[in-house]
Amino acid sequence: MLTSVDGIKGQVFDYIIIGGGTTGLVLATRLSENPTNSVLVLEAGSAHIDDATLLIPQQRWLYMGNAEYDWNFETVSISDWEKDWEAVPQSIISSGISQRASTLKASFICLHRRLLNTPTAWGALGNDGWTWEKFQAYSKKSERFVEPNHNTDVLTYDTKLHGEHGPIVTSFPPLISNLEGDFRKAMEAHNVPTIQDPFSGEIRGTSPSLSNLDPSTHHRAYATNMYYQPVAGRTNLKVIVNAHVTEIITTEVDGLITATGVKFVKSDNTYTANVAGEVCLTAGTIMSPKILEMSGIGDPAVLRRAGIDVKLDLPGVGTNVQEHLYTGVTFELTDHFAGEQEVNTIDCLVTNLGLQQELFASGKGTLNLNAVDIAFVALADISPELNAKVIASLQTEEKDAGLAAQYKIQAEHLREKVPGLEIILAPGPTKAPSQGWDASKKHISLCFASNCPLSRGTIHVTSKDSLAIDPHVFENRFDTMVELVKYCRKLAQTPPLKGEGEGRLKEIHPGPDCQDDAAIAEWICDNVSTTFHTAGSCSMLPKELNGVVDPQLKVWGTHNIRVADLSVIPLHVGSHTQSVAYALAEQAADIIKAAHEK
Ligand SMILES: Cc1cc2nc3c(=O)[nH]c(=O)nc-3n(C[C@H](O)[C@H](O)[C@H](O)COP(=O)(O)OP(=O)(O)OC[C@H]3O[C@@H](n4cnc5c(N)ncnc54)[C@H](O)[C@@H]3O)c2cc1C
Numbered sequence: 001m002l003t004s005v006d007g008i009k010g011q012v013f014d015y016i017i018i019g020g021g022t023t024g025l026v027l028a029t030r031l032s033e034n035p036t037n038s039v040l041v042l043e044a045g046s047a048h049i050d051d052a053t054l055l056i057p058q059q060r061w062l063y064m065g066n067a068e069y070d071w072n073f074e075t076v077s078i079s080d081w082e083k084d085w086e087a088v089p090q091s092i093i094s095s096g097i098s099q100r101a102s103t104l105k106a107s108f109i110c111l112h113r114r115l116l117n118t119p120t121a122w123g124a125l126g127n128d129g130w131t132w133e134k135f136q137a138y139s140k141k142s143e144r145f146v147e148p149n150h151n152t153d154v155l156t157y158d159t160k161l162h163g164e165h166g167p168i169v170t171s172f173p174p175l176i177s178n179l180e181g182d183f184r185k186a187m188e189a190h191n192v193p194t195i196q197d198p199f200s201g202e203i204r205g206t207s208p209s210l211s212n213l214d215p216s217t218h219h220r221a222y223a224t225n226m227y228y229q230p231v232a233g234r235t236n237l238k239v240i241v242n243a244h245v246t247e248i249i250t251t252e253v254d255g256l257i258t259a260t261g262v263k264f265v266k267s268d269n270t271y272t273a274n275v276a277g278e279v280c281l282t283a284g285t286i287m288s289p290k291i292l293e294m295s296g297i298g299d300p301a302v303l304r305r306a307g308i309d310v311k312l313d314l315p316g317v318g319t320n321v322q323e324h325l326y327t328g329v330t331f332e333l334t335d336h337f338a339g340e341q342e343v344n345t346i347d348c349l350v351t352n353l354g355l356q357q358e359l360f361a362s363g364k365g366t367l368n369l370n371a372v373d374i375a376f377v378a379l380a381d382i383s384p385e386l387n388a389k390v391i392a393s394l395q396t397e398e399k400d401a402g403l404a405a406q407y408k409i410q411a412e413h414l415r416e417k418v419p420g421l422e423i424i425l426a427p428g429p430t431k432a433p434s435q436g437w438d439a440s441k442k443h444i445s446l447c448f449a450s451n452c453p454l455s456r457g458t459i460h461v462t463s464k465d466s467l468a469i470d471p472h473v474f475e476n477r478f479d480t481m482v483e484l485v486k487y488c489r490k491l492a493q494t495p496p497l498k499g500e501g502e503g504r505l506k507e508i509h510p511g512p513d514c515q516d517d518a519a520i521a522e523w524i525c526d527n528v529s530t531t532f533h534t535a536g537s538c539s540m541l542p543k544e545l546n547g548v549v550d551p552q553l554k555v556w557g558t559h560n561i562r563v564a565d566l567s568v569i570p571l572h573v574g575s576h577t578q579s580v581a582y583a584l585a586e587q588a589a590d591i592i593k594a595a596h597e598k
Helices: 022-031 090-094 117-124 132-142 180-189 223-231 284-294 300-305 353-360 384-396 401-415 479-492 517-527 578-597
Strands: 012-018 039-042 143-145 168-170 205-208 237-240 244-253 256-266 269-281 325-333 373-377 421-426 443-450 458-461 467-470 505-509 561-563
Touching (some): 012 256, 022 039, 022 223, 022 578, 117 132, 117 401, 132 143, 132 578, 180 373, 244 284, 269 578, 284 458, 284 467, 384 401, 443 479, 443 505, 479 517
Parallel strands (some): 012 039, 012 269, 143 168, 269 561
Antiparallel strands (some): 205 373, 244 256, 256 269, 325 505, 458 467
């Protein structure tokens, strides 16, 4: 239950979970299944239980950048830009990475994907027990799939691949764009097949994406309402919100750092919560390394610079940060019909939001519209020449041992055409109307993301209060993004997506004036964004490969501190991360339970 600081006075908990977001609430729910375990969750954000701002997924403009919901993190300037990065406006750079605050950690459009090769790669990087089979089993454990009863020609699936009894309801959005069939045929014309259901793990191709939406309410289904709320009455599970953790309190026992409690600030007062069992960090990729460093665990040079006493020399903390990069080409739709059906786009959310809000509850209207079709492709699909160039560069570049092990796998993936790029058929523009489009018209975008980054960023404290997030995103060239722009343009000219005659897709961003590679690269610099899929800052890797946690998710050199959020991913997934976070947390819960049953 939600509790006050007084509600935990004098208690010593079996588990303290830092961060009540996606992974934290899964862990809290599972660890408190045993009534003899006492579990405390400390969450920096507010509760926002039953908050329509979050429950209606398409209302992202209400929470993005709103300090009540959003941490509004900013990155530092990109440090090693291939071109003269002084010329790049700071706004692009500083809008790099941001995460949401609150127990109600929510995602945008809620797309679920699973990619076979990545959990296998985590195992190959020295992590016994991390396999595709386990990942698939834990994904199913988190999921309750509801079959669609509309657009069944487009919304294909294989029930065998989905969970039936898990907490997170997955379904397809009630409203689709109606351009999906034409998009698939255009992709097929470029030798990218249509696949029935990507949950098999073989995702190369175009397929319909699931959303974490409850079709009985049309609301977002996520950790707060699907894991936590049903068990909120458990007396052994306590959650304090608006509790900002600043430090894990430790002592040394038998040469291992051992947590005895957690320091947190609430309403400007500092408190300590005591632990007898374990501290589990689930504060997310950006804040988990910060909390470790604030606790004296990290690279001694970083800690000393920030004025923090070194308790444990662990140089991997805050390194190996990986992110997906995202933007899109936007087109005005000059013909509003695909065959007999009108194309649905989100433009009318700008011109007639009131009507759309009225329609929402009945499952109608544009607030129920979501992107459905995503094509996952390999770099070799869009440019065999660039693919060969990147593979060669991975073999010759100098790097540390941890990165060398990851690059070896990334080169294999590139050779084997493992999809590392995605193209999304998005039913709307990529920018706000103030940035140059007319909301009285209809728009679609071919959005794209580069999901298997070669560069690695860092997240480190610079003092006791400040954090430097340095994404290093363009260190390994942005030719891939340039090729993706060209590929999306080619797709827009491919029948039947193109439409009749001159075509129905009139490009407005970047627009016809942006043609040569240098101009496209410049446009990308100005328009690229995070996908909020940041991972890797507390990587699960052998210590000698710069790892932070072992395969049991325990911080190397500690007795009872684990990290169980997306920061432990040692090599980024080529898919969206939310379903990965649920599966990871389910596996983490079993690891922790097993450790204490011994
Ligand atoms: C805007 C946005 C859109 C997204 N869209 C999608 C999507 O469409 N599909 C998809 O698959 N994925 C999406 N994601 C990604 C997905 O939501 C994340 O990968 C996932 O939630 C990560 O889970 P986590 O538990 O690691 O971290 P989080 O869910 O971020 O949880 C961390 C929690 O810790 C809390 N915390 C941080 N520091 C402290 C502290 N010092 N003390 C106490 N608490 C603290 C935070 O407030 C937060 O609640 C999106 C993410 C964002 C931000």
